[in-house]
Amino acid sequence: MDLLYELRSPLGPTTERLKEMLPDFIQETVEYLHQTAHIYHCDIRMGNIMVNGQGGLKLIDFDIAEIDVSASPRTYFPTAQFFLGICHRLDHLDVGMSVFLMFMVLSDKREEIPANALDSFNFYIDNNLQRSAYFQHVQDTVQGKLRAHLERPDAELSMPYNYGEC
Numbered sequence: 001m002d003l004l005y006e007l008r009s010p011l012g013p014t015t016e017r018l019k020e021m022l023p024d025f026i027q028e029t030v031e032y033l034h035q036t037a038h039i040y041h042c043d044i045r046m047g048n049i050m051v052n053g054q055g056g057l058k059l060i061d062f063d064i065a066e067i068d069v070s071a072s073p074r075t076y077f078p079t080a081q082f083f084l085g086i087c088h089r090l091d092h093l094d095v096g097m098s099v100f101l102m103f104m105v106l107s108d109k110r111e112e113i114p115a116n117a118l119d120s121f122n123f124y125i126d127n128n129l130q131r132s133a134y135f136q137h138v139q140d141t142v143q144g145k146l147r148a149h150l151e152r153p154d155a156e157l158s159m160p161y162n163y164g165e166c
Helices: 016-036 088-105 119-126 133-151
Strands: 049-051 057-059
Touching: 016 049, 016 057
Parallel strands: none
Antiparallel strands: 049 057
């Protein structure tokens, strides 16, 4: 199997075929995990999706997945730094951020960024809802991209290829 994106950066090329497959794959996978297996992945992101030899997508990295939603992640990081609690909404939020990142932030096409692009982030922040570290990364990435877009004289969208440049 190959990583959907390189290990050093989740910001690789997104093909049209993957854009068509990914939302359905994530929705079906999360529905199965939550409703049938009663598992909460807790780390759904582009870097944890692989492509097998037949071109199918696979969700990987279940090391912090939980069965009991009241449990804390098995990690050396304090819960407050790693997650703000665990529940099915955390996976739903990560799914939403993955799709948002794929279609809006990673697109190679020039496009207008709506003025309310950060409203979904602000809703979670203003209501103190649970967010993962991935949510924070996506929020920072989107804010960095919006800042870069506003500061560029040609108004062309660009995305750095490593986390440190955001």
